Amino acid sequence: MDPSRKRKIRLAAALAAAVCLASVLAYTSFSAASEAAKPSELREGHSYEVTGKVVDGSIARAGNELRFRIRDRDGSKSVPVTYTGSVPDPFREGREVIVSGELKRGMFVADRDSLVTKCPSKFTKQEQSS
Amino acid sequence: MEYALALLVLAALVAVVVARPLMRRGDEERLESGRIQELSAAKEAKYREIRDAELDHQMGKLSREDWRSVDRDLRGEAIVILRELDRLEGRQPDGVEGPA
Amino acid sequence: MAGVGSACLAIALLTALYAVAASIRGARTGRREWVTSGRRAMYCMAGLCVGAFVILEAAFLRSDFSYRLVAEGSSTDTPTFYKVTAVWATQDGSLLLWATLLSLFATAVLFLTRRSLRDIAPWATAVLGVVAAFFLCLMLGWENPFDTLAVAPQEGAGLNPLLRHPAMMIHPPMLYTGYVGFSIPFAFAIGALITRHTGADWIRATRRFALIAWTFLGAGIMLGALWSYTELGWGGYWAWDPVENASLMPWLVGTAFLHSIMVQEKRGMLKVWNASLICATFVLALLGTFLVRSGILDSIHAFGASTIGVQMLVFIACVIALSAGLIVARLPDLRSEAKLDSLLSREAFFLLNNLVLVGLCLVIMWGTFFPLISEALTGTEASVGPPWFDRLTTPLAIVLVLLTGIGPVLAWRRVTPRSMLRILRAPVTATGFAVVALLAFTDAAKSLPSLLMFSFVAFVLVVVAQEFWRGTRARRVMTGESWPRALARLTGRNRRRYGGFLAHAGIAVLFLGVAASSAFIQQRDVRLSPGDTVKVGDYKVTYERATAKLGGDSGGTGAPISLGAVMRVQRGGESYILRPSRNYYSTTDPSKGVISRFFDGEATSEVDVRWGLRRDFWLAVRPDLVSLEKPIARADRRFADSPGQVQAVVIQALTELYRQDPPPAAFRAIVSPLVTWIWIGGAIAVLGALVAAWPSPEARLRRVRSLYAARLGRELSRA
Numbered sequence: 037m038d039p040s041r042k043r044k045i046r047l048a049a050a051l052a053a054a055v056c057l058a059s060v061l062a063y064t065s066f067s068a069a070s071e072a073a074k075p076s077e078l079r080e081g082h083s084y085e086v087t088g089k090v091v092d093g094s095i096a097r098a099g100n101e102l103r104f105r106i107r108d109r110d111g112s113k114s115v116p117v118t119y120t121g122s123v124p125d126p127f128r129e130g131r132e133v134i135v136s137g138e139l140k141r142g143m144f145v146a147d148r149d150s151l152v153t154k155c156p157s158k159f160t161k162q163e164q165s166s
Numbered sequence: 167m168e169y170a171l172a173l174l175v176l177a178a179l180v181a182v183v184v185a186r187p188l189m190r191r192g193d194e195e196r197l198e199s200g201r202i203q204e205l206s207a208a209k210e211a212k213y214r215e216i217r218d219a220e221l222d223h224q225m226g227k228l229s230r231e232d233w234r235s236v237d238r239d240l241r242g243e244a245i246v247i248l249r250e251l252d253r254l255e256g257r258q259p260d261g262v263e264g265p266a
Numbered sequence: 267m268a269g270v271g272s273a274c275l276a277i278a279l280l281t282a283l284y285a286v287a288a289s290i291r292g293a294r295t296g297r298r299e300w301v302t303s304g305r306r307a308m309y310c311m312a313g314l315c316v317g318a319f320v321i322l323e324a325a326f327l328r329s330d331f332s333y334r335l336v337a338e339g340s341s342t343d344t345p346t347f348y349k350v351t352a353v354w355a356t357q358d359g360s361l362l363l364w365a366t367l368l369s370l371f372a373t374a375v376l377f378l379t380r381r382s383l384r385d386i387a388p389w390a391t392a393v394l395g396v397v398a399a400f401f402l403c404l405m406l407g408w409e410n411p412f413d414t415l416a417v418a419p420q421e422g423a424g425l426n427p428l429l430r431h432p433a434m435m436i437h438p439p440m441l442y443t444g445y446v447g448f449s450i451p452f453a454f455a456i457g458a459l460i461t462r463h464t465g466a467d468w469i470r471a472t473r474r475f476a477l478i479a480w481t482f483l484g485a486g487i488m489l490g491a492l493w494s495y496t497e498l499g500w501g502g503y504w505a506w507d508p509v510e511n512a513s514l515m516p517w518l519v520g521t522a523f524l525h526s527i528m529v530q531e532k533r534g535m536l537k538v539w540n541a542s543l544i545c546a547t548f549v550l551a552l553l554g555t556f557l558v559r560s561g562i563l564d565s566i567h568a569f570g571a572s573t574i575g576v577q578m579l580v581f582i583a584c585v586i587a588l589s590a591g592l593i594v595a596r597l598p599d600l601r602s603e604a605k606l607d608s609l610l611s612r613e614a615f616f617l618l619n620n621l622v623l624v625g626l627c628l629v630i631m632w633g634t635f636f637p638l639i640s641e642a643l644t645g646t647e648a649s650v651g652p653p654w655f656d657r658l659t660t661p662l663a664i665v666l667v668l669l670t671g672i673g674p675v676l677a678w679r680r681v682t683p684r685s686m687l688r689i690l691r692a693p694v695t696a697t698g699f700a701v702v703a704l705l706a707f708t709d710a711a712k713s714l715p716s717l718l719m720f721s722f723v724a725f726v727l728v729v730v731a732q733e734f735w736r737g738t739r740a741r742r743v744m745t746g747e748s749w750p751r752a753l754a755r756l757t758g759r760n761r762r763r764y765g766g767f768l769a770h771a772g773i774a775v776l777f778l779g780v781a782a783s784s785a786f787i788q789q790r791d792v793r794l795s796p797g798d799t800v801k802v803g804d805y806k807v808t809y810e811r812a813t814a815k816l817g818g819d820s821g822g823t824g825a826p827i828s829l830g831a832v833m834r835v836q837r838g839g840e841s842y843i844l845r846p847s848r849n850y851y852s853t854t855d856p857s858k859g860v861i862s863r864f865f866d867g868e869a870t871s872e873v874d875v876r877w878g879l880r881r882d883f884w885l886a887v888r889p890d891l892v893s894l895e896k897p898i899a900r901a902d903r904r905f906a907d908s909p910g911q912v913q914a915v916v917i918q919a920l921t922e923l924y925r926q927d928p929p930p931a932a933f934r935a936i937v938s939p940l941v942t943w944i945w946i947g948g949a950i951a952v953l954g955a956l957v958a959a960w961p962s963p964e965a966r967l968r969r970v971r972s973l974y975a976a977r978l979g980r981e982l983s984r985a
Contacts, residue, residue, distance in 0.1 A: 069648035172273035180310045187302035203382035222677040224740035229682040
């Protein structure tokens with residue numbers, strides 16, 4: 037096999053591998069992704085990753101469960117959340133959090149260990165998630 | 167006030183440091199000494215390659231024929247570099263100093 | 267002094283701009299004096315940045331709260347170590363650190379190349395000057411570290427407690443050293459492209475800087491992972507968070523660059539690839555710096571845009587445009603000098619390894635930016651989580667480890683197939699034994715990816731050991747030295763090769779730890795009262811009693827209150843005590859009562875880990891303060907106006923109340939096998955990199971001799 041033909045084959049193989057990788061990326065990511073939403077945008081029966089602020093005075097603990105309300109960053113409509121799992125250190129009322137889960141009958145049931153809290157400092161972000 | 171004073175002082179210091187080369191215009195270093203350094207670095211790299219190939223052969227990664235051919239190529243490339251170096255440094259091919 | 271600091275930055279900016287102008291003028295007119303002037307300007311800029319940095323540090327050390335930065339990030343009761351390191355916990359301070367490191371590295375490389383690379387160095391100076399000027403502009407225009415407050419407060423806000431961990435404070439300087447280090451080869455690559463000197467000279471001059479940058483960046487990433495594992499309460503070391511990914515991406519591409527430049531050095535191939543790689547590495551390094559402090563991924567981890575996000579984005583776009591344009595314009599000068607002789611050669615496998623590394627980087631980039639991608643393509647913002655990252659990166663990582671083992675076995679240009687088979691016999695056999703042992707004695711078969719990873723790690727380790735052994739034996743045949751001496755001389759004379767092999771072994775060990783601790787982790791979350799026992803894997807954990815400590819926690823972070831637990835852990839014959847706790851820091855929030863101020867501030871989890879070579883036992887506690895809520899509220903009312911000493915006694919009484927009768931606390935217990943090997947493997951890799959980067963004495967001697975010869979020639983010709 038002459039060298040230029042060898043090189044063309046190698047190039048074709050590399051391109052094929054790249055196309056393969058790209059399609060795997062696209063397919064797996066779009067099917068596994070969870071939609072980001074604000075508390076005011078939640079709809080029943082669909083899983084979301086909700087971003088919002090913890091409403092003051094809404095934090096309560098019932099056994100292993102953590103309950104609080106989450107509202108839009110610049111809004112007042114809030115949604116109740118029940119959560120089990122690790123609670124990040126910076127978690128407290130008024131802080132911005134992200135939590136994944138599904139809205140069921142008006143209550144947002146969060147996935148285990150999906151709570152992430154942002155620390156209030158401007159650029160150093162601390163978070164915990166699993 | 168402190169800010170303006172510091173500005174002036176620092177600017178003056180920097181100006182003195184960066185302007186000195188512009189004053190001493192006549193002291194030009196030979197352009198070639200830089201090229202010599204580059205060639206020396208290239209020569210070192212080539213020597214290292216020759217040693218690496220020998221080590222590979224000793225460790226059995228290259229058969230005797232393969233090593234011979236690789237070694238020949240590398241030594242040829244090294245000689246090209248040495249020739250250029252000698253020309254710049256005004257040396258005889260056997261490494262003696264003096265006009266060519 | 268703040269005025270002096272500001273002035274330093276302002277003059278540094280002007281100096282940097284002058285350096286750019288002078289260097290370009292010198293490069294275009296060929297007048298050396300302008301180039302020298304530009305280089306000296308860079309030295310001055312470094313001095314000014316260091317001066318500004320020292321002034322800022324001094325302000326932190328003496329707790330000068332007239333500086334906005336000190337008031338926001340430090341306090342009189344912050345331990346001294348954290349006062350020093352609090353400088354770079356803030357946006358402004360970290361920009362200053364970046365600029366200072368950049369100017370120091372630039373000074374070093376320009377000094378070392380002041381006599382060589384005559385054509386390229388001026389352009390490299392200009393590039394470095396532009397980058398430095400950009401960071402200085404950011405500071406002077408938007409984030410000045412020397413801003414002062416009209417009224418200096420009595421007390422500062424204090425350093426965020428989560429950052430009070432040695433790893434977290436060393437982590438930023440290490441990362442920045444990595445990012446800045448990669449800007450040096452980038453600047454010289456741009457210079458090489460502009461001047462059309464696209465040979466290997468620019469690589470040879472900057473190779474060490476790339477290696478040092480790679481080492482520091484890798485160490486910084488590992489420190490971040492270590493911090494996450496020991497300081498945060500979730501017990502993991504990697505979460506595929508955008509901020510984490512932002513530092514990993516330039517490291518991956520930088521690893522690819524380190525390998526592919528060897529191909530260009532030896533064969534003159536892959537020139538376009540190398541130029542593109544180093545530009546990509548630098549862009550990713552800027553992106554890494556930028557992602558941490560911007561609002562670009564603002565739906566996920568950077569809530570709220572920062573003030574410099576847009577500027578950095580524009581700068582990065584300009585860098586990409588300039589690099590791409592230059593590479594395309596100089597394509598004719600970047601033609602390969604040689605062709606790939608055989609697929610069974612080091613060059614071919616380095617190319618393959620590059621493809622895997624770049625592939626890994628692309629996967630991570632896709633996942634990190636997916637919210638923006640999906641928004642652009644489908645209109646809805648969606649994100650992918652750690653399971654997706656794990657699923658896609660694992661196969662690539664497994665292939666990478668396999669390549670790590672094959673690379674050292676090959677030779678340049680070509681390998682004789684029969685010799686290859688002979689060399690691979692021992693490692694393959696050893697791997698076979700390892701697989702059989704794993705299947706027979708452990709439950710590694712549960713997870714196929716882990717089994718593959720373990721086998722390939724065994725393969726790599728045997729290959730590396732074999733290389734050292736065969737090399738030492740070959741040397742002994744020639745010189746008759748003793749084994750240790752031959753090994754030392756072998757490594758000393760071939761530092762790049764054997765340092766590299768050591769680094770490969772380290773990385774393999776690291777992946778061993780990652781695979782084992784991911785696939786075979788055992789975790790339990792429970793609520794326990796004193797006296798309760800729970801089973802975690804093979805372990806029996808008993809909550810013996812609660813603890814309460816005031817004024818000075820064991821970690822040295824300056825926490826006023828520390829509540830925790832004494833836990834007994836037993837397994838078979840062994841038994842030990844762990845003391846996890848939770849630190850409570852006070853808040854200056856005026857809406858809180860005088861006593862609740864101490865309980866409602868930030869709180870951090872002080873994890874206790876029993877380190878072990880075979881497995882780690884990790885324990886965290888989250889005390890429940892519900893039984894103290896009423897007493898604290900009562901105390902707030904009764905002691906609102908009492909002096910400090912009375913309040914201290916009250917708080918002591920409250921914590922005693924917790925200690926004697928604690929409500930059930932939440933515990934998380936994790937058994938992670940082989941986690942310690944991640945840190946050990948990383949340390950070995952760093953050691954290998956240092957060996958590879960160490961300058962060899964013979965080359966230095968010869969360099970000095972040739973300098974004398976050059977000087978002699980010069981002086982003779984002048985006479």
